Amino acid sequence: MAAPALSVEQQISQLNDARKLVLQDANFYPQIIQGILPIIGPSARVEFRRWGADFLAETFASPHVPAQQKETLGLVVLETLRSMIEDPAEDSAVVKSVVQTAASIYPLVVRWIINNPYDGPTWDRMIAIKSRILRMWDSATIGVRICCIKFAQRVVLVQTAGPEADPKRGNPFEVSLTMVPQNHPLLAPRNLEAEASGLLDRMLGVFQENISDALLIDATLNSLSILIRARPHLANKILTVILNFNPLKQANSPMTPKLRVMVKSMEKTTRMLLIHVNKRDPQNPLAGRIHQYIERMMRSKTEIFDEFNRKRGPPEPVDGLDPAKRQKLVAQVNTSPQNRLHIPPLTPGSHTVAELFTITTDEALKAFDVAMLSEDLVVKIGITILQRINTDTLNQAVDGVRQRYQTVFAPQLVEGINPETAPLGVDDDDDDYDPDFYNAEDTEQIMNKLDNAPPEQEEAVARAPEVALGPFTLPPPPPITPEQATQIGQATVSRVFGNMQTLEEPGKKSKSGMNRLAASAYDRDAWITIITRLATRASAGLENQPEPMKEEHPNSASPSLSNTIRDFLYLYVLEDFRKRIDVAVAWLCEEWYNDQVKMKSGDDAVLHYEKWVIKVLDGIVPYLDARDKVLTRFLSEIPGLSIDVLARVKSLCRDPAMVDLALKSLLYLVMMRPPVREIALDAVEDVWNTSSDDDAKPMAAKFLTRWRPGFAERLKGPEDDEKKANGIAAA
Incomplete structure (x- = not known):
């Protein structure tokens, strides 16, 4: 049966999860972008197109994505951007994000075309996108027009000559006209420079035309600030136009609140831009003129808005007087x-909440129903x-309202004196009443009152x-069967190990050494400590059952929780044993400690250390490489070694490529672990006796000669016999 189709909200939620993933790790951007391109095409729903356009704009503006990767991804998404922006009925929010992308x-595509002049289709797509953006510049909505100004600024930056690049301070990925060769088949430097000059004039035209939109003027000023800094040869042209612009010109019109905000915004943006220009280069030729312009602008602003305040009268006090x-x-x-x-008190009796808070004495005003007014009007009146x-x-x-509340509702909270059982001569309101001075009624008096009471009472x-x-x-909760308990435990252990996959690897942050507490942080080591102790100590004493209960059948359908955790630990280590060998060592140390404690408590305890050491060793030995040091580290750090464990190491000597690794691991045990020196030397001697490899016998003999003094004499005996036999044969 086919799976049910997901709703739009569910699909958007999945896309947001993918966005969170790439924000955590930028390496997933190529896979995510390749996956979403079929979803956000022109035929997709508008919700998906909006999400995809916003995601692409965010991706190519992110500083965490390398420039080389952005260049590759830009070539991938170029056709999708073209199909979106060429649709005349496209949503304005989608067009806005596409222009930002x-x-x-644009600089990345130009750099690609400079280095790859054969790729004409890519440049044709970029030309089509650029032409569409420049055509909609004057007719689109205000948000799209602001994005078009940003696009024009990027085009001017790319298609004009930049300063000489400083390898110490400059951006190695900055693109300018100086990078384009004169004989490029697709890019003509003269045409590019002429187009950039025309776009700059078009941007500056907003200051020379009678345009009253402060958003466009502020957006243009903010874009020009980058051009002044990055292209010094264009600074004089730009500053000359700005100095001829008067943002206070519209203040002569009837001053409405909207116009007042717009004039202030344009004046402040212009002034801040010129101040920062003088700060960056105080010796520029226009510094004196800029300073005069700023002072004149501030005087004019003061005069205009002070005159406006005088016409309206003195400002009213904001906070009282x-x-x-x-x-x-x-x-x-x-x-x-x-x-x-004057707030009249409430009359005796029950009252509503409205009567409690009504303080006016005007009956007509009391009868007015506020629900007749709209919510917006009530909010404005209240403010x-x-x-x-x-x-x-x-x-x-x-x-006044507080006194009303205390008068009406407070007596209900105080328990008064029962008038039926109160002593004579005592009033409820008497503050000096002390029950110690009166004798309470006895049982006979109370019964007499009940006898004289009416029948209803x-x-x-x-x-x-x-x-x-x-x-x-x-x-009580319903009982669960042992099989259900086992399944729940296995699911819990599986979730814990799934969580460990996302935790930080050891060594990426500082540790507290031996002084740290077990599981004192929510890192991978803390979870390993918890899991290994659950596997080894949680069931301590529970395994010492009578003989029929103690034995576990190999094919049992319901293994214990401890063995389930051990199986998960074993698989977790083998998934990447080179990086997780420390997990294996920590786990086996816990197993060894648990076995030692249980052996002291009784003779029939179930032991696990030897079984799991051999199982882990059998799991990693087939995948060892001759240059691996994991085997040596594992043998040196586990707490106990036996003959069976060393037998697995000896078996490596059957492979000529692994002889060196096996014998050096055994030599390390001989040198660094004196308690197991003899069984390690026995293993080396067994290799010398049984191995047929030409490399294994000389190396084993070298180790034995050094660490077993009697071995040198035994080695000479067979050599002398061989020499005599060779002499007789020669005679």
């Missing part, structure tokens, strides 16, 4: 009885009132038994 890719007169006026306000807010309300008046209103008393809630307990 094209601005990032003027600070210079606050003390005197506040005293007048506080002492004036007519400014005191205006909160901005202009007197602080003292607001405090009075809050105090007697029935009510009879119907009022004491109610006591019993303890509440949750129902």
Whole structure:
């Protein structure tokens, strides 16, 4: 049966997961981009096209992706970008991201064409994209036009001559007109330079035309700042046009709030650009003119906006009264009885929340239904009132509502005296009441009152038994079978090992050495410590069962949790034993320690160390290389060595390429582990006795001669007999 189709939200969620992956590791960008190109094509849904265009713009603007890789990926996505931008009905958000991506890719494509002049189709695609962007520059939405300005700036940077590159400070991947050879079949330097000059004039035209859009002017100024810094020979032309631009020219029109914000934005962006130009190069020829322009602009701004404030009258105090007169006026306000807010108390009885917070005495205003107003209008009215309300008046209103609340609701929270059982002469409101000074009624008095009570009261008393809630307990969970428990345990162990695959490898951060606590951090070593101790210590004492229970059948369908963890550890080590040999050593050290403790507690304990050492060794020996040092490290770090373990090492001597590795590992044990020196020498001598390899016998004899003094005399005996036999044969 076919799998159900995923919804758009689910597919977008999967795409976002892929984006998170490449943000963590930039090496996955090629695979992800190759995978999403069929999904974000022109025939895809608009949601996928928007996501894909945004992802491509983010990819080619990311500093974490190398320039060489961006160049390769740019050639891959070029056709997709062309098909998106040439669609006249394309979504404006998609077009905006495509133009941003094209601005990032253009220098990379030009560099590729410079080095590969045979690739004409790639340059044709880039020319088509550039032509489409320049055609829509003046007619697109404001967001797309701003992106077109950025694209034009990149084209001017690439197609103009840059300063001489400094290998110490310059960018080795910067592209300029000086890189294009004169006889290039696809790129003509004169045509490129003429096009760049025309685009620069088109960018500067926004200051010479009667354009009132502050967004376009600010975007152009921000793009020109990079051209001034990167192309010094264009700086004078650009600065001359900017110095002839007056951002305050539109202030002569009727000053609306929107126009006021736009004029301030254009003036500030222009001023900050010129200030930074003077800071970077105080000796430039236009420095004096720039300084005069800035001062004139600041004076004009002050005059215009001060005149605007004078027409509107003095500014109102924002937070109450003027600070210079606050003390005197506040005293007048506080002492004036007519400014005191009168909040009538609530009448006895039940009241609604609306009546609690209603402080006006106007009946017509009380009857007005606020629900008739729209939500936006209520918000505006509330914000205006909160901005202009007197602080003292607001405090009075809050105090009045607080007093109402205390008067109406507070007595309900205090348990009064029962009038039926209270002693005579005591009032409920008497604050000096002390029960120690009166005798409580005895049982006979209470029974007399009940006898004289009306029948309804007697029935009510009879119907009022004491109610006591019993303890509440949750129902017990349903029992699970041993097979279910085993499956749950295996799934848990599998998830833990899956989590370990994503953790940091050891050696990438500093360790605390022997002083660190076990599992004190959420790194790989901490999880290894937890897992190995779960495998070795969690079941301590549980395996010492009667004989029928202790034996585990090899094909048992429900192995213990400890053995399940051991199997997972074994497979985890063998997946990459060269990097995870430390995991194997840590695990086997725990097994050895556990076996030692169990041997002290009893004779019939189940031991695991020897079994798993041999199993791990059998797993890694077939994949060893003659230059591997993993075997030597493994044999030197595991806590115990036996004859069976060394027999696996001896078996390597059957392969002539592995003789050197096996014998050097045994020699290391002889030199560095005195407790196992004798069995290691026995293994070497066994190699000398049984090996037929010409390289193994001389090397083994060399080691034995040094470490076993009696071996040299035994070695001479057979050599003398051989010499005598050779002499007799010669005679």
